[in-house]
Amino acid sequence: MPLLTPNERRKILPRTPLMFSRLVVAGIPIKDLLRKKVLIAGAGGLGVLVAEMLARSGVGSIYIIDRDNVREENFNRLGFTRDDVGRPKAIALATKLVNLRNSVEVPQEYHIHVRGFHTDLIGWPQLENLVADSDIIFSCLDNEEARRELNYLIMKYKKPFIDGATSIDSLSGTIITVIPCKTPCYECYYGSGTSIRLNNVERIGYCDASLATTMAIIAALQVDQGLKILLNFGKIYPLIKVYLKKEISISPIENVKIREDCPVHRRFCK
Amino acid sequence: MSFDDLLEELEALELLLRSSREKKKRLEHRLLEIYTFKNTASPIDVDWRRRAEEEERAFSVFKRTKYGDLLPHFLSLKASNQNPQYFYVIYKGNQIEPAIIKLPRLYPELPPNSIVSINKSIEVYTSHTDSSKCLGNLVKGRWSESGKMGIPHWLLFVEVYLVLTRHPIKIRKT
Numbered sequence: 001m002p003l004l005t006p007n008e009r010r011k012i013l014p015r016t017p018l019m020f021s022r023l024v025v026a027g028i029p030i031k032d033l034l035r036k037k038v039l040i041a042g043a044g045g046l047g048v049l050v051a052e053m054l055a056r057s058g059v060g061s062i063y064i065i066d067r068d069n070v071r072e073e074n075f076n077r078l079g080f081t082r083d084d085v086g087r088p089k090a091i092a093l094a095t096k097l098v099n100l101r102n103s104v105e106v107p108q109e110y111h112i113h114v115r116g117f118h119t120d121l122i123g124w125p126q127l128e129n130l131v132a133d134s135d136i137i138f139s140c141l142d143n144e145e146a147r148r149e150l151n152y153l154i155m156k157y158k159k160p161f162i163d164g165a166t167s168i169d170s171l172s173g174t175i176i177t178v179i180p181c182k183t184p185c186y187e188c189y190y191g192s193g194t195s196i197r198l199n200n201v202e203r204i205g206y207c208d209a210s211l212a213t214t215m216a217i218i219a220a221l222q223v224d225q226g227l228k229i230l231l232n233f234g235k236i237y238p239l240i241k242v243y244l245k246k247e248i249s250i251s252p253i254e255n256v257k258i259r260e261d262c263p264v265h266r267r268f269c270k
Numbered sequence: 271m272s273f274d275d276l277l278e279e280l281e282a283l284e285l286l287l288r289s290s291r292e293k294k295k296r297l298e299h300r301l302l303e304i305y306t307f308k309n310t311a312s313p314i315d316v317d318w319r320r321r322a323e324e325e326e327r328a329f330s331v332f333k334r335t336k337y338g339d340l341l342p343h344f345l346s347l348k349a350s351n352q353n354p355q356y357f358y359v360i361y362k363g364n365q366i367e368p369a370i371i372k373l374p375r376l377y378p379e380l381p382p383n384s385i386v387s388i389n390k391s392i393e394v395y396t397s398h399t400d401s402s403k404c405l406g407n408l409v410k411g412r413w414s415e416s417g418k419m420g421i422p423h424w425l426l427f428v429e430v431y432l433v434l435t436r437h438p439i440k441i442r443k444t
Contacts, residue, residue, distance in 0.1 A: 044399075068399070068400070120372065120383070120384060120395075122355070122372050122373075122374050122383040122384070123353065123355035123356055123372035123373060123383065125353060142397070142399050143396075143397035143398070144397065145380050145381075145383055145396060145397055146383075148374065148375075148376055148380065149374050149375055152314075152375050152376065153375075191376075
């Protein structure tokens with residue numbers, strides 16, 4: 001399902017709703033994207049952007065999971081407004097996406113199906129079914145435990161997984177793209193047996209910093225990698241490092257190996 | 271054990287929790303002295319039932335240690351029959367109410383995720399962006415990844431957290 005050829009674009013364009021016309025010009029096979037189901041874990045600074053970009057790009061179904069409610073401290077990032085304060089983030093975001101995509105002017109076949117789940121994903125019995133039902137999983141979480149929980153399931157069901165994270169000073173970030181059994185998984189980087197410990201970092205105060213600018217760059221790269229996987233075009237990088245502290249540097253890293261003693265790989269990849 | 275004795279005991283633990291790596295080792299040793307888990311199975315393992323039973327046994331050991339009642343806010347611990355990632359605990363705050371402890375699939379390498387009671391009079395997570403609910407650095411780096419620590423050890427961290435949030439303790443600098 002690669003990008004549309006110029007001839008295909010010309011043919012499809014007149015029959016495409018205006019909202020998606022520019023996507024067709026860019027060669028995006030919109031009908032294929034409409035069949036895709038995406039799971040987004042976390043509806044914070046990254047999750048809202050990933051969700052909105054995917055919805056605007058024409059993805060057909062989105063599941064959103066988040067355990068928190070919208071609070072005033074979220075306003076330095078994009079997505080939520082004062083009207084959303086106190087509402088579960090997953091539900092508030094789901095409503096926004098539906099309002100954005102679905103209207104009487106847009107044919108039903110182009111509508112988006114969104115389900116928001118206000119829950120903690122750890123120990124949540126439905127999580128396994130949602131992972132199994134999705135074509136790709138975006139991790140926009142704020143803690144290592146939940147990422148490792150999700151990583152376990154994406155490896156079990158062999159689903160592509162794209163994790164986005166910003167540093168605690170919010171001036172750098174990382175995108176990890178996992179193609180199960182082909183590229184390193186989250187456990188390969190941060191699990192037991194590695195020397196990397198996220199908790200060794202010194203923290204100022206309780207909350208991590210967050211900047212809309214960094215979040216937008218990380219989220220955009222997550223969605224870029226996700227669309228390339230869903231539409232089977234372009235290059236996938238297992239690891240992308242983003243530094244914005246002094247100079248601007250985006251470093252895609254290809255040569256990352258699966259950790260030999262990764263327990264999750266050992267369990268699911270023969 | 272009187273409340274003052276408990277505070278003193280928890281204060282000593284808190285000092286160890288906040289101190290250097292060498293002292294962290296001492297803390298791990300001290301916690302494992304109370305109880306060391308033999309079965310290190312995860313909720314995803316076939317052997318989980320035995321580990322779950324050991325959790326219940328260890329809890330009662332914690333309630334009978336030489337220090338007296340180290341877990342005054344928690345009265346009983348029971349594994350869920352339906353969901354291997356759930357444990358039920360009776361929480362005694364201003365009132366007595368049941369609470370659920372949720373475990374990650376990679377427990378006991380990773381610590382328990384959360385404890386939330388029915389009326390939310392206790393809602394504490396190992397990691398959370400809301401600092402009023404987050405154990406954070408109290409647990410991270412102090413949890414033994416070997417699987418030898420279990421829910422009662424984690425509840426002890428929760429006890430320290432509860433005391434710190436409700437009765438702030440002045441930390442000695444020595």
